[in-house]
Amino acid sequence: MGDRRMHLTDWNALTWLDDASLPLLDAALLIARDEYPDLDPTPYQALVQAHADHLREEVAAIEPCALKMAAINRHLFVELGYSGNHDEYYDPRNSYLNQVLERRLGNPISLAMVQMEVARRLGIPLDGVSFPGHFLVRLPVDGGLLVMDPFNGGRPLAVEELRERARPHLGEIPDDNVLLKILSPAPNRAILVRVLRNLHGLYAEAGQWDRAARSIDRVLKLTPEQPDAVRDRGLAYLELGYLPGARQDLGQYLQLAPEAGDAEQVREKLIEASATRTVLH
Incomplete structure (x- = not known):
């Protein structure tokens, strides 16, 4: 635990960590501490662990990985009430993980981080996907991929819907090879950069240049x-x-x-x- 707290107090340390060593939850809380300087990460780390511990026995008794994931989604999005903030999508609080865990409201990428952190604690290799538009998550199943939308309750997405979602951003319907490339796992560093990029865009649009500069400076800590x-x-x-x-x-x-x-x-x-x-x- 001491090593993880070191990462939470030192942005410079994150620069030199490879993606495998970059702690997603802790770094996301470090982003939040820029806006909430008195933030203590311990309760939020404990809350995510509690979500996983609550599910551990149930998930262990399920065999297919897709059904394990369905149990996780049911707990997070139905029983606990995590949901996408459709009414105030551009509220910066949707990007700060402490606020997401407290309010159980978020944007696609913050909800994906909660989903991923819980799943990974249960041994399920859930990855994020930097899909055009909304961030998604993916799980390898039976030689294929289960792609889900955390902003909409973890709903599974069919291939044709994925193609249609990608089309406005690509200018054409992607073929299988392009779609598979788009669905590549997003490394932790890329996920954190996307969170910070979102914040920069929100603050620049609002003319809050001090916060915009801070957010983009953090991007440069991660990608000099x-x-x-x-x-x-x-x-x-x-x-x-x-x-x-x-x-x-x-x-x-x-x-x-x-x-x-x-x-x-x-x-x-x-x-x-x-x-x-x-x-x-």
Whole structure:
């Protein structure tokens, strides 16, 4: 337990962990502690463990893996009442795991993390899927895949529905090979980055540039020198009037991605950051 708490207090430590060692639940609670600085992760870790312990005997008595998963979904989404927040989909609390566990409301990726953490504690290899649009989960069964939608009660999705969901994002209906590629397991790091990207988008849209900068800075802790993240942090710094940081990041973006489609717009922002005087308050 001491080692896991170390990860919770040190963002820099996460940079050097490989995906197999990156603790999904603990890192998600670390994201939440940015917004809730007094957050104690222990009760939330214990709550997820309690969900798994409640199911352990029942799941052990079931043989087919798909039926084990059905029992988990029934407990989480029916008995405990976890559900997708359809009414306030863009509420940032849907992305903070402490709030999801308290309110039992979330978005697709946060509910998937709860589902995955409980299933994995029961020996079920449930993975996340960075599907276009809504995040999904997948379970290998009988030589195939059981794909489920955690935002809608863990409902299984047929192949044709998956194709239709992907079509607006791809511009065409994916064939089997493309669909299988889309359904590849998402590593823990990619899941955490998607959570932070969602938060960045929400806060940027709301003009909360301090939170937007914080969220994208955390992306860079997990994926250093990721060009789009460097750019987005620079733009947030520019909005905040932190011009040295804006110049550094926007200049670095142009070095990392000189042929990017938005390179000219970023150069204009860099000129703006260079021409504007820093105002001291």
